[in-house]
Amino acid sequence: MSLLEVDSLTKKFGGLVAVDDFSMDVERGEIVGLIGPNGSGKSTVFNCIMGIYNVTDGTVRFGGDEITDDATHEVVNKGLSRVSQESNPIDSMSVAGNIKLFTLPDSIVSLRGGATEEEIYEYAARIDIEDDLHEMPDELPHADVRRLEIAKALATEPEMMLLDEPFAGMNQAEISELAAQIDRFREEGMTMVVVDHNMGGLMNLVDRVVVLNNGVKLASGEPEEIAENQEVQEAYLAGEGI
Numbered sequence: 001m002s003l004l005e006v007d008s009l010t011k012k013f014g015g016l017v018a019v020d021d022f023s024m025d026v027e028r029g030e031i032v033g034l035i036g037p038n039g040s041g042k043s044t045v046f047n048c049i050m051g052i053y054n055v056t057d058g059t060v061r062f063g064g065d066e067i068t069d070d071a072t073h074e075v076v077n078k079g080l081s082r083v084s085q086e087s088n089p090i091d092s093m094s095v096a097g098n099i100k101l102f103t104l105p106d107s108i109v110s111l112r113g114g115a116t117e118e119e120i121y122e123y124a125a126r127i128d129i130e131d132d133l134h135e136m137p138d139e140l141p142h143a144d145v146r147r148l149e150i151a152k153a154l155a156t157e158p159e160m161m162l163l164d165e166p167f168a169g170m171n172q173a174e175i176s177e178l179a180a181q182i183d184r185f186r187e188e189g190m191t192m193v194v195v196d197h198n199m200g201g202l203m204n205l206v207d208r209v210v211v212l213n214n215g216v217k218l219a220s221g222e223p224e225e226i227a228e229n230q231e232v233q234e235a236y237l238a239g240e241g242i
């Protein structure tokens with residue numbers, strides 16, 4: 001049984017079909033890349049999985065349990081966490097406070113009892129921002145704000161993470177560093193789906209790539225196959241990606 005099973009997912013916004021009959025399975029321990037030009041439906045897939053959007057049609061299963069349209073905190077408590085495309089730290093709280101918020105019992109995402117200082121340090125250390133714990137988010141460089149978002153997801157103790165555009169706005173050195181950190185999560189046993197609107201960034205990182213175009217799955221396969229796929233290249237040339 002796959003850890004995550006997305007089956008025939010369709011999401012419409014009025015007359016716009018943002019995701020059309022999309023299916024994707026992710027095995028335990030895998031890193032899957034979900035790529036496609038801007039507007040192809042990648043974030044919508046994540047939002048449907050996480051219960052942010054109700055699906056129009058289709059089902060989502062996690063660990064064999066159907067989670068379609070479950071509330072976000074229920075999905076998170078089952079062990080699935082998402083790092084959204086937009087960073088949204090609370091600027092009046094320290095980095096440590098922002099991480100702790102994700103572990104409090106009244107948090108929208110967690111029913112746990114609130115992490116200790118040692119636990120918060122560990123979450124931060126897993127993504128190398130333990131030296132920033134007492135900083136305020138608006139004092140951090142962009143790449144560290146993105147890492148804080150990942151630390152917040154780690155604080156929910158996920159078995160699987162969905163990373164939406166983790167490399168966006170980063171320079172090449174920052175991309176390489178983050179890719180190495182994500183690879184470390186894999187070694188720790190984390191299952192992941194990584195979204196990118198570019199074709200290049202995550203190709204060395206992932207086991208398998210799924211390509212979305214205009215809400216439809218265009219292709220899936222090993223990174224090398226996808227890189228050489230004519231149809232995928234044409235979709236990128238026609239779209240806003242690259």
Ligand code: ADP
Pocket residue numbers: 013016018036037038039040041042043044045
């Ligand atoms: P991607 O993440 O691949 O760039 P999105 O999933 O954000 O694409 O968007 C896919 C399509 O769905 C786009 O046409 C976008 O405008 C539309 N869309 C996404 N969210 C909403 C929403 N909340 N309301 C209306 N349209 C939306």
Ligand code: MG
Pocket residue numbers: 042043044085164
């Ligand atoms: Mg997106």
